[in-house]
Amino acid sequence: MLYDDPRLVALYDVLNPFAADTAFYLALAQSARHVVDLGCGTGLLACELAKRGHRVTGIDPSPQMLRVARSRPDGDEVTWIDGDASALPFVGAADLLVMTGHVAQVFLDDDAFLATLKAARRAIRPGGAIAFESRHPAARAWDNWTRERSSRCVSAPDGRAVEVWQERHAEPDPLSTGRVAFTTHYRFMPTPDAPEETLSAVSELRFRTRDELARLLTDAGFAKIDWFGDWNRAPVDEVSRELIAVAR
Known part of the structure; x- marks a missing residue:
């Protein structure tokens, strides 16, 4: 696994600092009581959410990444789980579930991604949302x-x-x-x-198209999807670098 080497884990935050994507998800979470960060990495977003008073669960399959996450300021305010979407039934209902850092693209197989989206749908309380981004092909x-x-x-x-x-x-x-x-x-x-x-x-x-992502979200049980083409919430067009989905 890429981030099993402590030297590469140490570089992760240098290469992926607090930026416009972080601000987008923080704003999206403003009214959420419980946020689940699936694929939380080194916990930058999760700890910032905890600092702002949210109940936060961070899930990641890399023990090395979670070691860094636990050591962050406010890291002791987050519930950390070494695992993947199979842990979602045990975390309690979420108001918002996020998958940041293009985690959605790690799922090469549609069936595996659909299973994760279905698990997320079951973990989100009525009225809650899932949010993630994928690079626009x-x-x-x-x-x-x-x-x-x-x-x-x-x-x-x-x-x-x-x-x-x-x-x-x-x-x-x-x-x-x-x-x-x-x-x-x-x-x-x-x-x-x-x-x-x-x-x-x-x-x-x-790299999935918007139509492919929409089909998977619909098949997982999400009825309404808002799409953005950048972190300033611009609509998606042919030059958008991102496909950002917020689905309910």
Whole structure:
């Protein structure tokens, strides 16, 4: 698993800081008493929600990510569960369930994603909502997954410089397959105490169209879906980078 290595877990918040997506979900949760963060990662959103007075349950399959989450300020105010959607029957009714960080794209198989959406529907109280985002296939984000276009240098928490980039694997056009496999490389620069080292992790994501996502949500029992094309709640169009769904 990508985030089993503590060095990569330590980089996660550097690469995914508090940003417009975080603000979107915080605003969406304003009236929610109980929020479930499914695929909560290192707990940035979950802990911020707890800080603001919400009851929060954070669920993630990575013990390393949850270790970081528990150590955050307000982390002791969150109920953390090492697991996946199979834990939802045991967390109590939710007013809002979120899947952030493009978690929806990790489900390569429609049946697996539908099972998760059905579990979410059962976990959400009447009047509650599920919210998640998926990259819009029309934006062709994968075209930028080359070293030349994606490389960036960041500082790890211990101060070590790290170059990070993605390289998409050769395959048919993802617009026809719906899937993109790629490798993320982490090049740790040498220091007086450590040699240069590159870690690599292979991933695959599913890019679903709005119609495909809508069908799955409908099949899971959600009757009303609001769609946004960016974190400012703009409508979805052909140049939108995101497909953001809020379903009830």
